[in-house]
Amino acid sequence: MSEKHTPLSSLGEFGLIDHLSKSFEIKQDSTLKGIGDDAAVIDHQDKCTVVSTDLLIEGVHFDLSFMPLKHLGYKAVVVNLSDVYAMNATPTQLTVSLAISNRFSVEALDELYAGIKHACDTYGVDLVGGDTTSSLKGLNISVTAIGQAKKEELIYRDGAKAGDFICVSGDLGAAYMGLQILNREKQVYLENPEMQPELDKHKLLVGRQLKPEARKDVIAYFKEHNIRPTAMIDVSDGLSSDLMHICKQSDVGCHVYEANVPVHNETYNQALEFNMDPITAALSGGEDYELLFTVSPSDESKINNQEIDIAIIGKIVEKDKGLMLQTRANHLHELVAQGWNSFQK
């Protein structure tokens, strides 16, 4: 190893990716999109192939003391499919690689694969390969999702224009509040193993954390109503952080109205119970796997109706106006990204 020792945390996840990938040039004509979007895009004449991959580490991304293996298998697939949908593409195939310590039994892996199979069946995707090996410690899962779309259907992060509406599907912050509940119940259990966890009354929030869904239906709605977002990303790191990716790559600013950010009642009440501002959970929570996208004003009427749970939360503005949040009290704050940086944990 070299003599200089710059800690990884000094760059952060996105800085590190930029740093490591900057010296790589594209050599293949078929590479339409490399590093820097929800997925890579490969040109195969008639259609394009979309590739997204994630590596999940026990103790960093999931806690098996409250994450059932079946849910873990389901979620590991869904988070990758969500990246493919965020390209406006259809996921078709999947590879799953596992590294497992010998504390796991065949029956435990059967549970994990039951969840993977359930996700494959729900989303119509084929498991086509992978690798299975041992680990020295814990469970590691690497999932690669492959999808397809016509070239003209693909939606990148860099197409937002000043005047576009910023939209998000579903509601935000629920998965984060679910995680807070699970962590609290784990503490209660560790202090007194006779206490039964109080999860039944938090089914919605806990469910959003343990078994999220990818918004296949939103992509279908776009197709059905001939809507073409100008930019799109899925909300995995938190609304603020993911909206910043769109703004940075589209070279624009944004103006978000706090009052319009969709927050479920249960998320709202639970945040207050934890002495937390609900908008913070919604902006910075992450793991929502909702779709965040921008549409040109001409598409507004197709979005702004009761047919599907899409909210217009703000507008794209010129870059020099910055990235701003207008609070309910009409104050303007700069939008802060507290996206998830696993190197700072």
Place this chain on the structure above:
Amino acid sequence: MSEKHTPLSSLGEFGLIDHLSKSFEIKQDSTLKGIGDDAAVIDHQDKCTVVSTDLLIEGVHFDLSFMPLKHLGYKAVVVNLSDVYAMNATPTQLTVSLAISNRFSVEALDELYAGIKHACDTYGVDLVGGDTTSSLKGLNISVTAIGQAKKEELIYRDGAKAGDFICVSGDLGAAYMGLQILNREKQVYLENPEMQPELDKHKLLVGRQLKPEARKDVIAYFKEHNIRPTAMIDVSDGLSSDLMHICKQSDVGCHVYEANVPVHNETYNQALEFNMDPITAALSGGEDYELLFTVSPSDESKINNQEIDIAIIGKIVEKDKGLMLQTRANHLHELVAQGWNSFQK
């Protein structure tokens, strides 16, 4: 977790893959080949996309005390490209995901990525994506290689016919002997840190372990000479184990001549120094990344010449004749697979 606890080692790696994947059906018309070959194959009309993936775990697949990070990056890419070549396809894109503990510095990752880049440049492949996250312990690398080929060019494991010649490129067992040398020098160093490792005189064997190459040139030779192997696999687990995959999937037997199995002089001498039968290193060593393939008798003359380092090591026979090794002393033994099973370590 369920109450029954069947240890993973009871199934072995291939048994476990069969067990876990058996309930998955193929739903997409575009899935030409799922689990069970060197790579999955996806039909994209004019061309097919080939996908291969590997998960490498520190302490299981590599030992950083003697594996320089630059070589590790190179090797992690090459072993996946080798799987793509083993389908008679051309690798085009790559994703690399890393999980890293915070004992690694940015400079250490720069070394790793220098190796990845060197492999990308050598083989003309684009790095198009990945994931970078923290691990609780050690370095994990997940690589997915994507390639392409016309449908009629693809070569699977299941096409070998009785009468076909069994061929292998290069020579076998060198990477395994290189690993034995590295392990010995590590022990010497651990017992006496003042001793300098004696690696210079073992450059060839150590190089085969630390920096293997994928046989891009063999695939080019096939194309140039219009050779179409009937079945093909790359030698990663060891000749015996990999030949058994071909025989099992092609529903045939084999007859291998020990005298014809190519072993480098240095491998031979080093095996004797370690009191090991050289043929054992060649048959069971693994990590050679040579191509093992079968050709119909009509292609024999195109293979059996001095232009390229390909050896004919035996013949495919009817299934009921079994999988046999004919020794130099003309004894017939059953071929034994001592392929690498990481769960039994």
